[in-house]
Amino acid sequence: MITVHHLNNSRSQRILWFLEELGLEYEIKYYQRDPKTALAPPELKQVHPLGKSPVITDGEHTIAETGAIVEYLVDTYADNSWRPQRGTPERNEYNYWVHAAEGSYMPFLVMKLVFSKLTQPPVPFIIRPITKAIDAQIGKQFLDPNLQRGLEHLENTLEGRQWLLGDELTGADIMMSFPVEGAAVRQGLEKDFPNVMAYLERFRARPAYQRGLEKGGPFELGA
Numbered sequence: 001m002i003t004v005h006h007l008n009n010s011r012s013q014r015i016l017w018f019l020e021e022l023g024l025e026y027e028i029k030y031y032q033r034d035p036k037t038a039l040a041p042p043e044l045k046q047v048h049p050l051g052k053s054p055v056i057t058d059g060e061h062t063i064a065e066t067g068a069i070v071e072y073l074v075d076t077y078a079d080n081s082w083r084p085q086r087g088t089p090e091r092n093e094y095n096y097w098v099h100a101a102e103g104s105y106m107p108f109l110v111m112k113l114v115f116s117k118l119t120q121p122p123v124p125f126i127i128r129p130i131t132k133a134i135d136a137q138i139g140k141q142f143l144d145p146n147l148q149r150g151l152e153h154l155e156n157t158l159e160g161r162q163w164l165l166g167d168e169l170t171g172a173d174i175m176m177s178f179p180v181e182g183a184a185v186r187q188g189l190e191k192d193f194p195n196v197m198a199y200l201e202r203f204r205a206r207p208a209y210q211r212g213l214e215k216g217g218p219f220e221l222g223a
Contacts, residue, residue, distance in 0.1 A: 002026040005047050005055040006216055007040050008033055011066045011178050012054030013219050016212035017203075018070060018174045022077055028215060066178070067098055070171045082171050090165055097164050097172035105179035108146045112139065112186050147187050151196060154180075158195040162202065169203075177203055 002019065006012045006028050019026050031041050031053065045051035048064045055064045056072075063072050074082050084090035115138055118131035154176075157164060164172045180200050183189060189197040203209055213219055 001058075003057045004028050005031065005044060005053055005057070007031045007044070007053035008217055009220055010040075010053050013212065013216050014066065014174050014177050015054045015056065015069055016216045017177070017206075017209045018073060018171070020208035020211045020215075021169070021174075021206075022073065022082075024073075024077055030217070067102060067175060070098070070174055074171050078171075081168055084165065084170070093165060094170060094172045098175050101172075101175040101179050105147075105150050105176075106182070108143050108150070109179060109182040109186055112143050112147070115139065115143070144187070147183065151183060151187065151189070151193050155193045155195045158199050163199075169206075173203065 002024060004012060004015055004019070004026055006016065008031070010033075016028070031044055033040060040051055040053060042051060044053060044055070047057070048055045048062060050064065052064070054066055054069055055062065056069055057063075058072075058076075061072075063069050084094050115135045118135050119128060161167075163169050164176060180189075180196060183196070184200055189200065
């Protein structure tokens, strides 16, 4: 039996979605972020040394990192529709998006979140004008341009496509769902990225996605 060590408002939500898409039986062990620090609880370190989510256990196997989990599930349980054949251009594109999710998109979204915290308590009120100025400058000169470029690339890729590789949902879409969710909150999609916004609405509307939400609990990246 697969066990998902699920942290609220985290990357593990897309693992629940994927498991529902695959129709696999699994159980969930729930963990809650610290309300003050938003960090994972120390109990997760008993599952994996880094103490982060997602982590799954499957028999004697413990797999951490979303990309590694998606690849494990594809290798072990999925049919060939979830990943293109080796040696094809489609496989190269698949590999790109699987790695781009965490390598090219999430770092800028995480940095945007971190710097936004500099403008809020517990940062002392007296220095907030300075931290707000720092946040604004880093956003304007570094974070926003990189996020804009990434979203433009995604927007162009999705032109005329339902999913990243065409008409079929793949593991690449599972991976990219989290940065798209984050971008909707941190950058906004409605005005400049209609293809990305429609893509977000499509995967949110999938029954398997909805079942994953019901089982995983509230998922609010803007919280």
